[in-house]
Amino acid sequence: MDAERRQLLDRLVALQFTAVELQLYLDTHPDDQRALADFNATVQDMAGVRELYESRYGPLLSYGFSSSPRSWRWVEEPWPWQT
């Protein structure tokens, strides 16, 4: 995996982790408007980075949550434990 791809994936994973952390917090603080705004902003940022990553390197999500234009790139390596 080249440096540019690695950097983009790291950005996505950082946002993904932010979303996980905010989601757990919101489960026990569903009325916290600031956390909710942070969560929704993270979702938007993630969508942009994911779209860019997937357009270059293929789908990240299975079962129809990512499309695969032109060819079936899901089978391409590396898998997460191969990098």
Add this chain to the structure above:
Amino acid sequence: MWVYEKALLYPVRVTRPDPRLAKAIITQYGGPDGELAASLRYLTQRYTMPIPQAIATLTDIGTEELAHMEIVAALVWHLIRDASLEELTAAGMGTYYADHDRALYFIDGNGARWTAAYIASKGDPVADLHENMAAEQKARATYERLIDLSDDPDATDVLRWLREREVVHFQRFGETLNLVHEYLSRRRVF
């Protein structure tokens, strides 16, 4: 349902084989306080939780633990994949090699297979949430000992992150327990 994302929730960049460390870390894959046990414990307890916040918390932490299981698997894999037979044997993994070669398997650090006896599902939300808070503390303690055993900074970095997640989950389960207590006391009044 669950959707797979082709990325680790935290990057694993271990490059040096270290089967001695792998033999210890594998307990967080298939041991009593490991990530498989954690995930299945929370996901199976969801059905008898009395309030929606508790169901959501168990669903989401149970799902995060599956992602942790994949991180621990990647960590163990990187530590044994390029180890020679001599290195595996010297690290006490010769018997593991006989049964599994370098495949991943759900065992603890002493080779005991994963068992459903590691998890509880009592059907009582207060008992189950206390079980989960204890489980998070036991996992935290295990990660601290694994950090003590590690002299690989890349492995230590991942172990520190996993340890920190146990602390956060403990906090969230504590808040969930408070919400359940509030719900139970309200129900008694009316």
